Amino acid sequence: MKKNKGKYSPQHTPANDGEVRAKKHLGQHFLTDESVAEKIADSLTWEGYENVLEIGPGMGVLTKYLLKKGVNLHVIEIDRDSVAYLDENYPTLEGKVHQEDFLKYDLRKIFPEGPYAIIGNFPYNISTQIVFKTLENREEIPEFAGMFQKEVAQRIAAPHGNKTYGILSVLTQAFYEVTYLLTVPPAVFNPPPKVESGVIRLTRKEDYSLPCDEALFFRVVKTAFQQRRKTLRNSLKIFQLPDNLREDAIFGQRPEQLSTEQFIELTLKIEPYAIST
């Protein structure tokens, strides 16, 4: 057996008291303050869906409050020790605990029909990937709430013109309204993370279909922010646009100045020239 380094144990080694010892590589920081767990559970509106998926339940501190909502709750947890703990302590979840990697698992296997909400105190090392997977599956996901590293939560919620506004903000806000709900201090976790945390809610927009080519929209946004200090005229040179279009005022701006709607407008202008590239 590997030597236990600091606060973290080797994989698959439950603590002696039956609790799961935190594993750093899985981003495990367990909530110790029940009132925060309750607030996270209350951050979903619980309207418009019967199914809810919790990502990373760990030892179930949040799960306990989600179960009180009386919906069809499933949980997905990568850690064998946590799954063993849940099996023993949450018999009501029988058949609803999926020992899988959220990022790799086909979520339609859990909820083959009907929409579902997503919630969790997310492992911070994969939290942006969790958001991107949610965007990919947005057709099925009307609502999403969870805890992130505070800076990431702020970035997702940032309005245009803000210095943290970036790729994650634009792509999320194209499909969801984002609400920053609360900041959580490190002291309510075991082990405490080095940074503060933030809870946000995403509510899918009524019209969440893009009027422009989606792949191109993603490409335009990513390309623009790769050189965020340059004007779009310079950063989007790869699109080989006609000179008269490049003189359009929108190309004189920097990416952080553009709202999601303006990025859509920009993509529509580029589309006739870029669709075949």
Ligand SMILES: C[S@@+](CC[C@H](N)C(=O)[O-])C[C@H]1O[C@@H](n2cnc3c(N)ncnc32)[C@H](O)[C@@H]1O
């Ligand atoms: C920050 S902890 C939160 C645990 C618990 N919900 C709480 O609040 O105390 C993140 C949890 O996500 C799990 N996890 C990490 N990577 C995962 C993945 N790819 N898929 C599913 N669960 C994952 C970890 O094992 C851990 O239990």
